[in-house]
Amino acid sequence: xxxxxxxxxRNPPNPPGEQxxxxxxxxxxxxxxxAFQTFFGKVDRATxxxxxxxxxxxxxxxxxxxxxxxxxxxxxxxxPVTPFRASRAYTExxxxxxxxxxxxxxxxxxxxxxxxEARTRxxxxxxxxxxxxxxxxxxxxxxxxxxxxxxxxxxxISRSQEPFTRDTYELPMPMPLHAGSLGExxxxxxxxxxxPGGQAVGQxxxxxxEIGSQSSNETVLVTVRIRPLASTNxxxxxxxxTPVDAGYPLPRTIRLADGTRKEWCFDQILxxxxxxHQTYLSSALPHVRSAMQGFNAVCFAYGQTGSGKSHxxxxxTGDPGVVPLAVEEIFRIIxxxxxREWVLRASYLELYNETLVDLLTPPGPGGTTAGGEIQxxxxxxxxxxxxxxxxxxIVTTVAEVKKVLSIxxxxxxxxxxxxxxxxxxxxxxxxxxxxxRSKSTTGEDESNVNARNRGKNxxxxxxxxxxxxxxxxxxxxxxxxxxAEGRYINQSLLTLKNVISKLxxxxxxxxxxHIPYRDSKLYVLDEIGDAKISVICTIxxxxxxxxxxxxxxxxxxxxxxxxxxxxQTEVVDPAxxxxxYQTEIADLRAxxxxxxxxxxxxxxxxxxxxxxxxxxEQENQRSRLDELRRLILTSSNVEDEETAEENAKLxxxxxxxxxxxxxxxxxxxxxxxxxxxxxxxxDEEVARLKLEVxxxxxxxxxxxxxxxxxxxxxxxxxxxxxxxKVQKLEARAKxxxxxxxxxxxxxxxxxxxxxxxxxxxxxxxxxxxxxxLKLTNLYSQRCQKLESICHEYIALHEPSxxxxxxxxxxxxxxxxxxxxxxxxxISTFSSNQDDSHFSxxxxxxxxxxxxxxxxxxKLAMSNVGRNGGGLRSLKExxxxxxxxxxxxxxxxxxxx
Ligand SMILES: Nc1ncnc2c1ncn2[C@@H]1O[C@H](COP(=O)(O)OP(=O)(O)OP(=O)(O)O)[C@@H](O)[C@H]1O
Numbered sequence: 001x002x003x004x005x006x007x008x009x010r011n012p013p014n015p016p017g018e019q020x021x022x023x024x025x026x027x028x029x030x031x032x033x034x035a036f037q038t039f040f041g042k043v044d045r046a047t048x049x050x051x052x053x054x055x056x057x058x059x060x061x062x063x064x065x066x067x068x069x070x071x072x073x074x075x076x077x078x079x080p081v082t083p084f085r086a087s088r089a090y091t092e093x094x095x096x097x098x099x100x101x102x103x104x105x106x107x108x109x110x111x112x113x114x115x116x117e118a119r120t121r122x123x124x125x126x127x128x129x130x131x132x133x134x135x136x137x138x139x140x141x142x143x144x145x146x147x148x149x150x151x152x153x154x155x156x157i158s159r160s161q162e163p164f165t166r167d168t169y170e171l172p173m174p175m176p177l178h179a180g181s182l183g184e185x186x187x188x189x190x191x192x193x194x195x196p197g198g199q200a201v202g203q204x205x206x207x208x209x210e211i212g213s214q215s216s217n218e219t220v221l222v223t224v225r226i227r228p229l230a231s232t233n234x235x236x237x238x239x240x241x242t243p244v245d246a247g248y249p250l251p252r253t254i255r256l257a258d259g260t261r262k263e264w265c266f267d268q269i270l271x272x273x274x275x276x277h278q279t280y281l282s283s284a285l286p287h288v289r290s291a292m293q294g295f296n297a298v299c300f301a302y303g304q305t306g307s308g309k310s311h312x313x314x315x316x317t318g319d320p321g322v323v324p325l326a327v328e329e330i331f332r333i334i335x336x337x338x339x340r341e342w343v344l345r346a347s348y349l350e351l352y353n354e355t356l357v358d359l360l361t362p363p364g365p366g367g368t369t370a371g372g373e374i375q376x377x378x379x380x381x382x383x384x385x386x387x388x389x390x391x392x393x394i395v396t397t398v399a400e401v402k403k404v405l406s407i408x409x410x411x412x413x414x415x416x417x418x419x420x421x422x423x424x425x426x427x428x429x430x431x432x433x434x435x436x437r438s439k440s441t442t443g444e445d446e447s448n449v450n451a452r453n454r455g456k457n458x459x460x461x462x463x464x465x466x467x468x469x470x471x472x473x474x475x476x477x478x479x480x481x482x483x484a485e486g487r488y489i490n491q492s493l494l495t496l497k498n499v500i501s502k503l504x505x506x507x508x509x510x511x512x513x514h515i516p517y518r519d520s521k522l523y524v525l526d527e528i529g530d531a532k533i534s535v536i537c538t539i540x541x542x543x544x545x546x547x548x549x550x551x552x553x554x555x556x557x558x559x560x561x562x563x564x565x566x567x568q569t570e571v572v573d574p575a576x577x578x579x580x581y582q583t584e585i586a587d588l589r590a591x592x593x594x595x596x597x598x599x600x601x602x603x604x605x606x607x608x609x610x611x612x613x614x615x616x617e618q619e620n621q622r623s624r625l626d627e628l629r630r631l632i633l634t635s636s637n638v639e640d641e642e643t644a645e646e647n648a649k650l651x652x653x654x655x656x657x658x659x660x661x662x663x664x665x666x667x668x669x670x671x672x673x674x675x676x677x678x679x680x681x682x683d684e685e686v687a688r689l690k691l692e693v694x695x696x697x698x699x700x701x702x703x704x705x706x707x708x709x710x711x712x713x714x715x716x717x718x719x720x721x722x723x724x725k726v727q728k729l730e731a732r733a734k735x736x737x738x739x740x741x742x743x744x745x746x747x748x749x750x751x752x753x754x755x756x757x758x759x760x761x762x763x764x765x766x767x768x769x770x771x772x773l774k775l776t777n778l779y780s781q782r783c784q785k786l787e788s789i790c791h792e793y794i795a796l797h798e799p800s801x802x803x804x805x806x807x808x809x810x811x812x813x814x815x816x817x818x819x820x821x822x823x824x825x826i827s828t829f830s831s832n833q834d835d836s837h838f839s840x841x842x843x844x845x846x847x848x849x850x851x852x853x854x855x856x857x858k859l860a861m862s863n864v865g866r867n868g869g870g871l872r873s874l875k876e877x878x879x880x881x882x883x884x885x886x887x888x889x890x891x892x893x894x895x896x
C-alpha cells in the first residue's frame with residue numbers, strides 16, 4: 001500500500017530566491033477574548049520579510065503550509081527535513097492571521113514550521129501507548145469498526161411534509177431522535193451499538209486515553225438515502241423498493257420497484273422519511289467519534305444533482321444536517337471528557353471548475369477567486385505536493401464554527417439546474433483538525449523552570465474530520481455555464497470513482513499500484529487513503545431519475561468494496577499546536593513566577609518596584625497566558641451551546657459597551673484638553689474684546705474728527721452764504737415793521753386830522769372862505785375812504801408780535817435808526833399833516849396827495865406776493881385816481 005500512503009513533506013524546499021522560512025520567527029499575539037473576527041489574512045511565508053514591531057491585541061499568528069504527496073514513503077523523526085513553506089496562516093479563535101509584514105504584537109514568538117496535521121503525516125511512527133492502556137478485551141483491529149448499529153424497535157414513521165408527497169413506508173426507526181441520549185449511552189459503555197466482529201467500540205468512562213495507536217481494516221460505511229418525492233409531479237411515484245432484511249434495523253437492499261434489474265446491497269438504506277438527525281446518527285456520528293479518537297475521518301455525500309446532498313450535509317435551521325450536528329458532537333465530547341484537552345482548527349474550501357478556493361478568504365475584486373485560490377505546487381520529492389493558501393481558524397465554541405460555516409457557505413457557488421434551483425456547483429470540504437492530549441501531561445500546575453520541558457515528550461493525537469458535500473453529477477443541460485461546470489464536476493467525480501475503484505481493486509488483490517489521485521484536484525481529499533470513510537449516497541426516487549440513481553448506486557457499490565486502513569495517530573510532535581501552546585504556557589508561567597519571586601525578594605530588600613516597561617511586559621504575558629488557556633479546550637472551559645450563546649450575546653454587548661467606553665474616553669480626553677486650555681481662553685477673549693473696543697473707539701474718534709471737520713466748514717459756508725441773506729431779510733422785516741407802525745401812526749394822524757376837519761366844516765367857515773373847500777371836502781372823503789381801506793388793510797396785515805420779534809429773536813441787529821424810504825415817506829406825510837400847513841400851503845396839499853399816492857404805491861409794493869388782491873383793490877380804487885387828479889392839478893405829474 002505504499003502507493004496509497006499520503007506523505008506531507010513538512011519541509012519542502014524553498015523556491016529559488018526564497019528565504020528559509022523555518023528560521024524566521026512566527027509572531028504570536030494575544031487575541032481578544034471571544035472576539036471573533038471575520039476577516040482573514042494570507043501569509044506567504046516565502047515572501048514574508050523581517051517581522052514588524054509588535055502591536056498588542058492581535059491574535060496569534062501562525063504560518064502554515066500543507067504538503068501532500070502520494071506514493072511517497074513515510075518517514076520518521078530522522079526523515080530529512082526540508083524547510084517549511086507556508087502561504088496562509090491559520091488563526092486562533094477565528095481570528096485572522098496577519099500577514100507577516102503587518103504589525104505584530106510584543107507577545108512571545110514561536111517557531112512553527114507547519115501545521116500539526118502536516119507533521120502528522122511525516123511522523124509515521126507514533127508512539128503506541130502501552131498495552132495496559134488498551135481495553136481489556138479489545139484488540140486494536142476490533143476497536144475501530146465503522147459499521148456499528150444501534151438496535152431500535154421498529155416504528156411507524158410519518159412522511160415529511162410539503163413539498164414532498166406522502167408515502168406510507170413502515171420502516172424501522174434507525175436511531176433515537178436525540179443525539180445526546182445516544183451519546184450518553186455510548187460513553188457510559190451501556191450502548192447497544194455492535195460492530196462487525198461483535199466488538200463494541202466507543203469510549204469508556206475512563207476516557208479516550210484507553211485507545212492506543214491502532215489501525216483497522218474495515219470498509220467504507222455506505223448509506224443510501226432516498227429523498228422524498230418532489231410534489232411538483234403528482235403522477236410520479238417512488239421507483240425504488242427497499243425490503244427490510246431480517247436482523248437489521250434498517251433496510252440494506254434496494255431494487256427497482258418493478259422488480260427488474262438487480263438488487264443492490266449496502267450498509268443501510270434510509271427511506272424518504274428519514275430526518276437529517278437520524279441520518280447523522282446512523283452515518284456520521286461514529287466517524288465524528290473516531291475523529292475525536294485520533295482517526296482521520298471523512299464523511300461525504302454523493303449523488304445526482306437535487307438528490308439531497310446539501311440537505312443532508314448542511315440541513316436547515318429546523319432540521320440541521322451532518323455538519324452542524326457533528327460540530328455539536330465534537331464540543332459535547334470535549335465538555336464531557338475530563339481527561340483530555342483539545343485544540344481545534346477549522347478550514348473550508350471548495351473545488352470549483354478544478355480550482356481550489358479557500359472559502360474563508362474574501363473573494364477578489366468582482367467576485368473572482370483571486371483572494372482565496374489555493375495553489376498546489378510540486379513538492380521536493382516526486383509525487384509530493386504543497387498546498388498553499390489554506391486558512392485554518394482556531395475555534396473554541398460551536399458558535400465560532402457555525403460562523404466559519406456561514407462565511408464559507410455564503411461564498412460557495414450555487415446555480416440553478418434542471419433538478420435543483422439552488423444547486424451546489426462545487427465540491428465543498430469542511431475540515432476540522434483535532435489535536436488532543438492527556439491533561440495530566442501539560443504541567444499546568446507547575447510553575448518552575450523545569451516545567452518548560454515537561455510535556456514535550458507527550459503524545460498528541462492529531463486527526464482530521466472532513467465533511468464533504470460533493471457537487472451533483474448531472475447530464476448535459478441547455479445552459480452553457482451549467483454544462484461547463486458539469487463537465488468539471490463529472491470529471492472530478494470520475495476521478496474519485498477511479499481512485500476508489502483502484503483502491504478497491506488493490507484491496508481485493510492485496511496489491512499496490514498507481515492511484516490516479518492527481519487526475520483531479522479532489523486529491524486534496526487524500527485522507528481517503530487512511531481515514532474512516534462514510535459515504536451517504538443520495539438518490540431521487542423519481543421515475544424520471546432512475547438512470548442517475550442507478551449510477552449513484554454503482555458508485556456506492558464500488559466504494560463499498562474499498563478496504564480502509566484507518567489509523568489512529570498519536571505522536572510526539574513538538575510542532576503540534578497544542579504542544580506549542582503548552583510549551584508557551586509553561587514558559588510564560590515560569591517567567592511570571594520568576595518575576596514574582598524576584599519582585600517579592602526586591603520588595604523585602606527594599607529595592608525599587610517594577611518599571612513601567614516591566615509591568616507592561618508582565619501584563620502582556622498574563623493576557624497571553626489567559627488567551628492560550630482559553631484556546632486549549634477542556635471540559636471546564638467549553639460551554640454548552642446555551643451558555644455559549646449567552647456568552648456570545650454578552651460578548652457582543654461587551655464589545656458595544658467597550659466601544660462606547662472608548663468613545664467616551666476620547667470625549668473625556670478632548671474635554672480635558674479643552675479644560676486645560678480654558679484658563680487662557682477668557683484672558684484671550686477679554687484681551688481680544690478690549691482690543692476691539694479700543695479699535696472701535698479709535699474709529700469713532702476718527703470718525704468724529706473727520707465728521708466734525710466738514711460739518712464746521714459746512715456751517716461756516718452755509719453761514720457765509722446765508723447770513724447776509726438772512727440779515728437782509730431781517731432788515732426788510734424790520735423795515736416793514738417800522739413801516740407798519742408808521743403807517744398805523746399816519747392813519748391815526750389822519751384820523752385825528754379828519755376829526756379836526758369835520759369840526760371845521762361843521763362850523764362852515766372854511767366852506768365859504770376858500771374855493772377849494774369843496775375839493776377839500778372831497779379829499780376828506782377820500783381820505784376817509786383811504787383810512788378805512790388802510791384800517792382794513794392793517795387789520796388784515798397787521799404784523800404779529802412774532803413778526804416783530806423776528807429780528808430780535810434771531811439776534812440779527814436791525815438798526816431802528818435806519819430809516820426806510822417808506823418810513824420817510826410816511827414821516828414826511830405825517831409831518832405835513834399839520835393843520836397849518838394843510839390849510840395854508842397848497843404845496844402841503846400837493847405833498848400830501850403825492851405822499852398819499854406814494855404811500856399807495858408803497859403799500860402796493862409791500863403787498864406783492866402777500867396780498868395781490870389787496871394791492872389790486874388799492875390800485876383800482878378810484879380814490880387813487882382822485883389823488884392822481886389832485887397831483888395833476890398841482891402839476892406834479894412825474895410822481896406817478
Ligand atoms: N430528505 C429530504 N427531505 C426534504 N427535502 C429534501 C430532502 N432532500 C432534498 N430535499 C430538498 O430538495 C432540494 C434539493 O436538495 P439539495 O440541494 O440538497 O440537492 P443536492 O443533491 O445538494 O443538489 P446539487 O448537487 O445540485 O447541489 C432542496 O430544496 C432540499 O431542501
